[in-house]
Amino acid sequence: MRAQLARVDAVLVQALIAAALSFAHLHDVASAAGQDGWKAWAYPISVDLLLVAAWRRLRTGTTKTAAWCWFVIALVASLGANIATAGLLDLGNVPAWLRILVAGWPAVAFLGGTLLAHTTPNAPAVVETTDGDQEQEPEPAPKTQADEQPPAPPTPTVPVPAALVAHARKVATEHHTRTGNPIDTPTLRARLGVPAPMAEAIAAQL
Numbered sequence: 001m002r003a004q005l006a007r008v009d010a011v012l013v014q015a016l017i018a019a020a021l022s023f024a025h026l027h028d029v030a031s032a033a034g035q036d037g038w039k040a041w042a043y044p045i046s047v048d049l050l051l052v053a054a055w056r057r058l059r060t061g062t063t064k065t066a067a068w069c070w071f072v073i074a075l076v077a078s079l080g081a082n083i084a085t086a087g088l089l090d091l092g093n094v095p096a097w098l099r100i101l102v103a104g105w106p107a108v109a110f111l112g113g114t115l116l117a118h119t120t121p122n123a124p125a126v127v128e129t130t131d132g133d134q135e136q137e138p139e140p141a142p143k144t145q146a147d148e149q150p151p152a153p154p155t156p157t158v159p160v161p162a163a164l165v166a167h168a169r170k171v172a173t174e175h176h177t178r179t180g181n182p183i184d185t186p187t188l189r190a191r192l193g194v195p196a197p198m199a200e201a202i203a204a205q206l
Contacts, residue, residue, distance in 0.1 A: 019048070025081040033102035043102070046109045050074040053116045070112040077105065106202040160201050168192060168202045 026044035035043060058064055085091070089098075127156075131136040171191050181193035183191075189199035 010090065020083060022078050023048070025085045028085050028091065029081045029089075029098075030102055032094045033099045034094075035102060043105065046106065047074050047077050050109050050112050050116075051078070053113055057116050068117060070116060073108070073112065074128060160198060160205065164192070164194075164206050165202060172206050 014077045026047055027040050030043035031040040050070060051074040054067050056195060057067035058071065068201040084098075155179065168188060170190065172183045174193075175181075185196075185199050188203055189196060192199065192202070194202070
């Protein structure tokens, strides 16, 4: 356990040292390229954020081409600043091409961060099983000919006057008293003298 903690601590310290040195080098290059004050400090933050966004997409996404592209761009910007401050570049006389690259970096970083943040990774859909395991979502069953048939149109409702329904109830009560059985639709139609659709609508309300 102690060995593992010591290894983690060593990696963390090394990462902090590398980040601080890279941060300072990026600041020096941006300041030498004419970005003074708070703007020079914003450049290393922008580069590091783009590196983190690209690395997260590499770890979580399945389409990694764009993530690798922006990761390499941010890594080149960081390494380029480290190499430039190693004595290979006169920070007192920065060439015009470097000034152009530094001035155009915010737009490049914004584009890369936006694409990485708002592009949905194509991860396969999974469903949870009762055992806690994950498996791919099953494909839907193919549609049969019966499934593709349109639903039957609804039966039109026949308007029935309330007075006719009340009269039909009296006829039905009389029929039940006389025969002991509920009245059927054909008998109700014959007693009332109405069309078959109306007789069915009246029978449904009894």
